[in-house]
């Protein structure tokens with residue numbers, strides 16, 4: 264069935280996740296519209312990364328449902344989630360450290376390509392073409408995020424900011440409809456953050472919806488169309504950045520967090 | 524010094540030099556049995572043939588451990604499966620005598636199936652747990668071979684299977700001496716050349732696999748399984764594929780072993796063998812084909828060479844001071860420890876890994892490491 268253009272791309276309802284006695288997420292619902300940049304903020308330990316892990320299949324939720332592009336995705340394995348079009352980056356950078364930058368991005372194409380063992384050994388025309396397409400797309404993406412000059416370097420030898428970009432390039436290589444970024448600006452200086460912001464706007468312009476966890480308030484307020492605020496695993500606010508910023512519950516959550 | 528280095532780099536890129544090097548290498552490999560026989564005796568040609576068998580095994584394990592990063596301590600089981608498959612279907616044991624060209628691919632397929640069977644339940648485990656379970660599986664196979672002589676005698680138990688058919692290619696029996704080109708080719712030579720051809724094929728497969736979509740997926744899983752899954756790699760299937768490929772290399776090697784020896788028994792497939800093959804992979808440089816080949820050759824040749832410690836003492840001191848068998852193990856162990864201390868990533872690691880350990884990048888790397896660790 265065709266999806267209406269304004270139908271939500273991602274709809275999570277009542278997601279709960281417990282770790283032993285700790286409720287990391289309690290009945291969280293979020294709706295992300297096609298083409299928007301949706302921010303997810305909240306104090307440390309609020310459950311933002313946990314929500315990402317649930318959405319990308321790394322954790323199985325204890326309750327709730329989520330639907331992406333009209334497909335029910337609850338409990339799907341991570342590789343299936345990626346196949347369905349959700350790609351992500353990690354808060355603690357998880358590159359393939361001993362592969363080159365180019366190879367990292369090439370791995371991202373895995374899910375959109377087919378060659379198997381026989382193709383690898385025979386290296387027939389179809390396989391050669393596919394390999395060439397993988398490599399050229401990977402180069403394009405390195406160029407796109409601005410680290411083309413570093414293609415041959417090992418991922419772990421890249422400067423920190425470039426590692427963050429490389430993770431974005433690798434995620435984009437999977438051809439996602441939704442790109443989920445877990446604190447992409449963490450550890451970046453002001454210049455790098457500004458560049459990142461331009462990059463993310465460009466990604467959105469190219470038709471990819473963005474879900475963004477970020478602590479950098481300026482970046483979130485400037486970039487996001489809507490934000491949701493998590494605190495102790497509960498959603499305490501949602502709306503346009505300006506409204507959310509004024510919300511007493513949000514102010515309380517952040518101030519409370521600082522004072523305690 | 525750097526001038527010399529630059530010159531070397533230039534030479535390495537010149538296609539004529541590369542071709543000349545390949546031709547020289549080919550000539551060397553072809554002449555090797557003659558030279559070895561002449562210089563060290565026939566026994567050493569046999570050792571060369573064994574070295575080739577072990578290279579196939581080590582390259583198989585290299586896929587599992589070196590590329591996919593799955594520590595398999597029971598790899599010898601696949602060698603055993605290949606060897607017994609050949610032994611049972613080409614010996615008086617059941618009176619079946621299948622031809623070699625059929626046995627070789629079938630042996631690979633059976634070992635491959637065993638790889639999947641053993642892999643499917645165990646690959647959920649990671650690291651140490653996987654190592655322990657594969658170790659157990661390796662032993663189970665061996666114990667089966669010991670005990671499958673009752674109530675129906677299949678494997679002949681601990682005695683093993685004897686009188687296995689020598690390998691025949693069409694009407695050409697490898698077990699006979701053949702005259703050609705004015706030279707005579709005794710059995711070991713023939714086996715050497717067959718094993719050489721198959722080893723080259725295995726090396727070719729490894730090179731192709733390494734630089735492919737599947738090879739990258741293996742390495743990605745080794746580097747970070749969670750990230751690999753999040754990038755859309757079906758980690759379970761891709762790991763199973765590594766197991767299956769590795770196992771089929773082992774199966775081929777096992778079949779050749781059975782035909783070459785004419786005899787198999789469970790004793791050849793103990794845990795020590797698995798560990799030995801793992802040492803071959805690690806010593807040379809995990810995940811790097813030339814390194815694995817080098818490591819294997821060293822580990823096959825070194826223990827044999829150390830047998831001469833007895834005669835050497837005799838010559839030096841007039842009598843044997845220390846039992847050469849004990850001394851051999853001691854020297855062997857010391858050599859391994861030294862290598863691991865001095866060259867932790869192997870004797871001949873891939874350029875990638877070498878770069879990782881090179882000194883000029885050390886500072887940058889440490890900076891990077893703190894970022895990595897702090898955020899983990």
Ligand SMILES: Nc1ncnc2c1ncn2[C@@H]1O[C@H](COP(=O)(O)OP(=O)(O)OP(=O)(O)O)[C@@H](O)[C@H]1O
Nearest residue numbers: 282285287305306307308309310311312313314354
């Ligand atoms: N695998 C896990 N096992 C047990 N507890 C966990 C696990 N993952 C997260 N938690 C706990 O769940 C809570 C939410 O963690 P989460 O990482 O989602 O927070 P966050 O909002 O991403 O915080 P930060 O801004 O620091 O990244 C924390 O209390 C954390 O300790």
Ligand SMILES: [Mg+2]
Nearest residue numbers: 311312313354
């Ligand atoms: Mg987090």
